Amino acid sequence: MSTGAHVFILLLxxxxxxxxxxxxRRNQLPSRYALLWxxxxxxxxFLATFPSVLDRIASSLGIAxxxxxxxxxxxxxxxxxxxxxxxxxxxxxxxxxxxxEELAILRADPPRxxxxxxxxxxxxxxxxx
Amino acid sequence: xxxxxxxxxxxxxPVPPARSARTLxxxxxxxxxxxxxxxxxELALTCPQxxxxxxxxxxxxxxxxxxRAEGVPVAVLAFNLGVGGALQTGFRYAIAHGYGRAIQFDAxxxxxxxxxxxxxxxxxxxxxxxxxxxxxxxxAGSEYDVGRLRGGAMGILRLAVRVLSxxxxxxxxxxxxxxxxxxxxFYAADYPNEYLGDTVEALLLACQAGFRVVExxxxxxxxxxxxxxxxxLKLAYHYLRALLSLLSRAPVRRRERAMRRSLR
Numbered sequence: 001m002s003t004g005a006h007v008f009i010l011l012l013x014x015x016x017x018x019x020x021x022x023x024x025r026r027n028q029l030p031s032r033y034a035l036l037w038x039x040x041x042x043x044x045x046f047l048a049t050f051p052s053v054l055d056r057i058a059s060s061l062g063i064a065x066x067x068x069x070x071x072x073x074x075x076x077x078x079x080x081x082x083x084x085x086x087x088x089x090x091x092x093x094x095x096x097x098x099x100x101e102e103l104a105i106l107r108a109d110p111p112r113x114x115x116x117x118x119x120x121x122x123x124x125x126x127x128x129x
Numbered sequence: 130x131x132x133x134x135x136x137x138x139x140x141x142x143p144v145p146p147a148r149s150a151r152t153l154x155x156x157x158x159x160x161x162x163x164x165x166x167x168x169x170x171e172l173a174l175t176c177p178q179x180x181x182x183x184x185x186x187x188x189x190x191x192x193x194x195x196x197r198a199e200g201v202p203v204a205v206l207a208f209n210l211g212v213g214g215a216l217q218t219g220f221r222y223a224i225a226h227g228y229g230r231a232i233q234f235d236a237x238x239x240x241x242x243x244x245x246x247x248x249x250x251x252x253x254x255x256x257x258x259x260x261x262x263x264x265x266x267x268x269a270g271s272e273y274d275v276g277r278l279r280g281g282a283m284g285i286l287r288l289a290v291r292v293l294s295x296x297x298x299x300x301x302x303x304x305x306x307x308x309x310x311x312x313x314x315f316y317a318a319d320y321p322n323e324y325l326g327d328t329v330e331a332l333l334l335a336c337q338a339g340f341r342v343v344e345x346x347x348x349x350x351x352x353x354x355x356x357x358x359x360x361x362l363k364l365a366y367h368y369l370r371a372l373l374s375l376l377s378r379a380p381v382r383r384r385e386r387a388m389r390r391s392l393r
Contacts, residue, residue, distance in 0.1 A: 097210055097214055097322065100206055100207050100208060100210060100214070101206070101210070101214060101217060101218040101221060102221075103207060104184070104204040104205055104206045104207070104218050105204055105218060105221055105222050105225060107204070107205065108182070108202060108203065108204035108205070108222060109197070109202035109203060109204075110202065110226070111153075111180050111182075111202060111226050112180065112200060112201070112202055
């Protein structure tokens with residue numbers, strides 16, 4: 001790759017890092033995700049500054065085309081992150097459902113006709129308004 | 130799939146013991162303002178001894194208002210959860226208010242209230258889950274036509290249930306069911322919420338947990354209003370998902386069996 005391309009990638013990465021830092025400062029991104037993306041950004045910036053490192057890693061893995069090693073690592077990492085997000089999404093969905101159900105029950109009308117059921121619950125008591 | 134294990138029930142109310150023999154009829158309802166009033170009136174006329182709860186599953190019409198006008202308690206979900214979520218809400222309400230048994234009943238008028246006592250009788254005989262089956266009667270199949278594609282897909286699921294539960298059920302997708310107190314508690318803590326999950330998967334869960342499941346023949350009417358909500362491609366997806374979900378539960382059963390063996 002040309003030096004120009006590396007400078008371009010470096011600039012892009014630095015801007016991305018600044019953007020993430022700004023999101024963290026505005027409390028829009030929890031620190032655990034910030035840590036993940038920031039470390040990824042730092043690694044990319046490092047590789048863009050010292051491309052020979054990537055070449056050495058690729059050849060030690062037996063990969064002839066250096067960017068191929070980069071894409072392999074990137075795709076694997078992104079896949080793992082997306083799988084993690086699916087898991088997190090499912091967990092949030094389950095919690096939201098539970099909250100919706102509990103809210104509906106708390107706001108629901110009590111069973112009708114209290115004379116038929118001798119139990120007095122909180123709803124049966126006269127309430128001062 | 131990740132399931133959030135619910136906190137011990139109930140969060141809202143103490144359990145009054147005196148109502149324990151009482152039965153709650155749960156009607157999950159989504160945009161059923163057209164059919165609901167007639168269904169509630171027929172229920173009140175046919176089974177006056179039963180309490181009724183309408184769970185409004187995020188309707189955009191006057192479903193909740195119609196139910197209140199009939200004097201029936203309503204639990205309104207803030208957004209649509211599907212039949213499974215609405216049912217679980219009903220189960221949790223039933224436990225919170227001390228009901229000992231519950232019935233699942235359709236709000237669109239396809240179930241006959243006259244057959245509720247038959248389901249309850251099966252509970253009295255010791256069953257935990259009673260399924261009102263459209264196809265359990267000898268001459269069945271002729272009265273209620275589900276269409277060839279849906280019929281075939283239902284057949285595959287039925288086969289999967291038969292393999293996994295070791296039992297044969299004639300109508301795994303019926304939404305006309307009765308639940309005993311132990312099963313109510315079981316389902317209140319965790320109930321499948323996706324399409325088909327509320328019927329087929331719930332049935333298999335009950336079988337695998339060792340609950341007694343029986344079928345009672347019922348006849349169902351043609352849908353009073355509206356069309357079946359799912360189209361073919363979507364249907365294929367849902368059946369595939371349900372099949373996967375059923376199969377993913379199988380190893381759990383094997384593990385439990387092994388555990389039971391080791392306890393002997």
